[in-house]
Amino acid sequence: MLKYIGRRLIISLPELLIISLMIFLIMYAAPGDFLDQYRLDPSVSPQRLKAMEEEFGLNKPAIVQYLTWLKNVLKGNLGYSFYYRRPVSTLIWERVAATLILSLISLASSWILGIALGVFTALKKYSIGDKIMTFLAFGFVAIPEFFLGLVLLYFAAKTGWFPISGMKSVYYSSLSTWERFKDILWHLILPATALSLGSFAGLMRYMRGSLLDVLNEDYVVFARAKGMPERVVIFKHAMRNAINPMITFLGFSISGLLGGALFVENVFGWPGMGRLVYQALIQQDMYIVMASGLISAVLLVAGNLVADILLALVDPRVRLS
């Protein structure tokens, strides 16, 4: 097992290298650069522009820029942000907690709801409840999450029940611990809802399909024929087999933990990585984009590995070697 993990990790190194090179090339090939936003400003002198070009290394050939970045990354330095003039790692670190709170909560709620309702609809196949849930699920899958976010924002603005943007109110520092918790929770509800609804609907459909497949298998019929209680048939035999594809999905979900909330964060002014990255993309603040791309790639590799290991643990037919 350890050998397997080690081998997977070694294979992932060239993967990450290629991914980072591709992100760099895409950023480099995009027209213009970070300094364009200053080029049409009458108050920024050409000398100043030249000095900034020099400072940021934007006047060097592409390959030199990439290799310098790579060398720094190997030393544990993700580079500097042009815009903030601070290390990318601190900028990301400041925002990781906010993003994790949002994505972990929506990940948990969408999985719990998705699996529970998936099982429910599979068992009550073609009932009214199933039909309503199917209808809703298709709706939520079809609506992009940023649009769902805008609808919720509109709702908040009309009712005044929820805050429009942010994660903390401006009085946060003068609140007691309990009030702080409530304050964040109050700000969290809408973005977490927007983020969960889309993925919950998808998960529910997968769970339903997968369980229905299994329920038609011979061994389920056999178990029922043996007179096993229905609860045992479903949860001990059918579920265990139906859950396999879901575990693969879990691997993908992990890769989206830090980058998946980009749109929702921007709509709700949630102070996480998504906002940082979106702004960096617009402004071509290259090293922030590269760092976030690299982090997502690392999480994807890690998520897949975790999923494979979990699969081996759950399913005795799978052997890692």
Next chain:
Amino acid sequence: MKRVLTVALVLAFFVLSFAAEKYVYFDENTPYLGAKATGKPGGTLIAPQLGSGPKTVNPIVAQETSSTAVINVFLISLIEMDNYARMYPALAERCEVEVTDDEKMIITLKIRKGIKWSDGAPFTADDFVFSLNDIYCNPDIPNDMANLLEDSQGRLPVAEKVDDYTVKITYQEPYRLAVRYAAGIQILPKHIAEPWVKQGKFKEMWTVDAINKKELVGLGPFIPVEYVPDQFVRMVKNPYYYKKDANGQQLPYLDEYVLKIIPDLNAIRLAFENGEIDVYGVTAQFYPEIKNKAKEKGWIVGTGGPNFGTTFVTLNFNCTDPVKRSWFRNEFFRKAIAYSMDKDAMIDTLLAGLGVAQWGPISAAAAAFYNDDVLRKYPYDLDYARMMLQLGGFSWDKDGNCVDASGNKVEFILMTNAGNTQREGTCNILRDELAKLGIKVVFTPIDFNTLVQKMTATGDWDAIVIGLTGSDEPQGGANVWKLDGALHFWNYSPKVKNFVSADIYEAPDWEVEIDKIFRENVRILDQKKVYQMFSRYQELVSEHLPLIYTIQQNYLYAYVDKLQNLEPTAFGGMLWNIDWIWKK
């Protein structure tokens, strides 16, 4: 009362300016802004900050408004401007300017006594002299302010301490903007900044981390004490602020001033409607709706004059295609475009009626220099436009297409940055109008960065609709109007950009005259002469139309009626007098 005083001040200034030699900009009898205010202390004001939070709180590193919005509140100057860009005494109580016989310019400033930094240290002439000489004019610390401080020969001023409360600034020649910029620098505390400068690390002083570490020291009304990234910046009242109101009450009135960081304009609007922020710079498209709700919601909603800045059509004088180049350099062709622009329709459809037509390079907001009388105007009239085309040697073929003297069909590409609805709308209207003249315009909105590259790096464009920021001071456009200016994009000199070939480059007489105005006006202290020079500039530009101006949105504002003492204008915005705004 304040108006009367200002008029007296301006008059005094003009009278003295004819006496030459000595000018008193203001003296001990001029009260500082806010000295006549009344109000009640307490409360918090929450204002939105679009986009992202401050990147730094170091004034020479700061580049974006998100940073300067915070810095301007805790670092202030010897002088200040009111909401109409008139100069007032601030930390200095007297300012006089003398031109010596050998043409040197000496500014003498008297500093108010007894002022303290927010950490309690006394503020003296040393702080000012240190800030000007060792920071802004330090060759080891390149900064944008240094460009503004230079006289016409590129020489920097030198400050000298006469006594603890008197400073002398010396320029080698008269420089019109000397008081505004040299006395207007944001003063840094010497007792804190000096070690950083000595170690050559001033640029690393006061990163945003300094806010939460409570390291910031200033003379302004509020001091930033808390920054939650992408959330808000909290600033608290400076107990040592130097101003007192009419009743001797210590200013500022507000206890706290919070900038709430909100990613986009729609969210700002919703936050205002939801009562999360107190002020809102309304955009034209939302204005009618906000105005309708004002009474019911308890908002004060209004409009000031036009904004600063200009939006225009520019044609590439050095287009690589010689045929197109000859059209774009043809003055009659540009005038035909000007006459075919239906500005009223643009204002109605694009700005909900909340805008004005622009005819020249200075926005009407810059009241001290804008001269409506000299501007040549081109009211919408397609017959005039056709006449202009005929005068320019154009004619029409049997299908109604406009053709030039050699029979080429007139057809060009018009670009603007995608996503700017106002500019895209302008292009669409223009395209339709020019189609009526038989001119085929292909409109392609493109990405902002690509557009900038085309304008400043490759020169492969025909026509573009774009805008420039402006201010109350026309000299701010020097980069655009000097022949060798870095933003002289419609007719770059081959010396500045190598994509312009020297064989095709031409600088018409009027461009040369404008160039001269921008080089010479800064040496003249007589405001009247300067006014005349800039009038001539407006006349030349509107007559020859290197840029064909379009429309400008009016300044629009909304705030909750609990806020008192607000006097919003395009120059000052809503919060220029944050030190004497109060909340019921």
